[in-house]
Amino acid sequence: MAGTARRTGWALAAFLVLVTPDGFAQQVPEQTNAERLQPAAAVTIYGNPAVEAETGATTAVSESEPAMQDDGEWIGPWGERRSLGAAVGEVVAINILVWSFNEYIRGADFTQVSPRSWWENISGGFTYDDNHFTTNMFAHPYHGSLYHSAGRANGFNYWESLGFSLFGSAMWECCGETHPPAWNDWIATGVGGAAVGESLYRLSGTVLDNTATGSERTWREIGAFALNPVRGFNRLVSGRSGRVMPNPEEPEDRIPNVLSNRLSAGVRVIGEGESLSDSSEAHGLFQVEFKFGDEFASQRRKPFDIFDFGLQLNLGDKKTLGRLSIRGNLFTTDLKKSENTQHVFAVEQEFQYMNNNAFEFGGQMLDASLHSRFGLSKDWSIRTQLDAIFMILGAVNSEWAFLANDIPNRERFREYDFGPGVGGRIQANLAHKGRQVFSAFYWYQWLDTQNGSNLNGSDAYHIVQLIGLRGMVPIGSKFGVGADAYLFLRDSHFELFDNTSQRVPQVRLYGTWDVAMSGGGRQ
């Protein structure tokens, strides 16, 4: 799985660089609404306004949600037909493909499924498993993103597609492997899959352009396929990948009015102890920070109309993919809106995966967040965010996790605990002329161990604290240099063992490139 994670991380990074060329966001105003309704060349798809304007049929392409046509079909904003059968069929096909890969290529020892193993898994109920952290906290959510994308690519919205990721994961847990169903797998794949899947679906949408032709069109389709293979497959087999037709009318369905994509490259020094000089290591760093939409500016606020996608590659560390962070809005409403002050309340879904030589931490979360923006002067502004965090199921490294009970078919000794928890986070961001110059955050997370160091039901919990400072110096309109200081603290409490603690300081120095920015970006 390490190789898989490394390749996936590189592929994501490469395509985010390649397919978001400078200025692509400036293509937003290419078409006015009136222009969208003008006939495009060689358009044949049902649901296309050009054709329907001629035929008198009702159009729904401009709607953000799938809308019903005259013949009872539902068409989404990208022209995709809404089809429950196709979505379910693709979920099943994904499971068969993954199973076949494991059975025939990997020769895995968990794929000898049969009606008897199905019944054993259904009747035995849910447990936990001992897979590697990368497998459980990254590979499974990515697997789940394929199910979610099967829903989205067949015309279903976020919530409906969440059902597909939960269903697909349940089907895999029952019938795709002989290992007993695991709570951690179902939550990571079902819930995490929705976060990864929705963000990759939106990211692939920023790459697509239905009006492009020739080699540009080809590369855009390839880029979108790499970011979201299920969507790419559907466009390919339906013929939409090569058809010239209007883009979705609402910007949030493709490129929002506010968007930024920042790439960073540099070095990070990570230590373990009281100072950076203790057991310190230096590694190369590559980072993508993609921000889609804006809490204060976005007109439409459906799930993931506003989201952050952060990816960090740690060259030379134990895993190249060191961090994947996704946070998207589910429900958003204004609390106050004046000339210099705005307050927005949002319920958000968050996915975190952190994996490096020093610690492992991640999980699936729901946040209740207060976003505020204060205009300090003409050029200076500050944004703050206050989060109450409910961790549905998290994972953190622990000294006694290998003692975990209730792990049938043990294959290895797990090094991290599973459990739910609550926490809080505050962050502030100072910007000059819309560009970030300083930011700080503090995150306190309590995690109650449900499987791991709580040997025989004893009490065990962890308090994880993350503290971060960032300073940025812009160079020109697109470049800059930055420095981050981070501190990871873990205090672990065990009823049966001595308490432990861990302190991991980290410093990062890097150069930045704002590859794409529209609406001033979101800092």
Add this chain to the structure above:
Amino acid sequence: MLAISLGASTPLAAQSGFGFTGALGWESVSGGASQVLESGITGEFDMYYLFGHLRTGLGVNVVSYDVDAEGVPPVVQELTKGVSRVTLNLLIGYKFITTGTFQPYLEGRIGFVRFRPEWNYWLSPPEEPGENTSDREKGIQYTLRGGLEIPFAKKWSADVSAVWSKFNITEVTPAAEGLEPFDSGSTFGFLVGTSFYP
């Protein structure tokens, strides 16, 4: 009567496109394998493409066989609960009638078959971390399947079929004493499921 009335109002037309079939069933064993294996519960999933009356594609078939443990000491019987068979098939079929309530078809298959002891029963602990202890015996399987599709909705139909298979594999040597090795056999069974044409 339900199938007839529903099928009559929504017949499937002959057309091109993808199709999916899922089914569950039962099968008996004869030939060499019948010295060890008794009847089995079988599950089937097929993905194919329709060219009018013809269809071709891939199918996955899994079976759980009970083991004929007569004469095997009770303590060993616990270790000999079953054998599974997994076959990845290339299929080609012909549907004689593509509209109406009853749509008979005939299908031929050739597949890579794998036999192995069921999960958790005959597996030994790995001697080294990561070692695969799941032995597989491999071979070729030929299958004939004849059945009826009975449409009950615009894109769905019920599927009832009879299946005959013959397989030749590398020798399966049961770990438990008292069970004979086998390397071939044939099966006959029935499947009931649904087909979907998106």
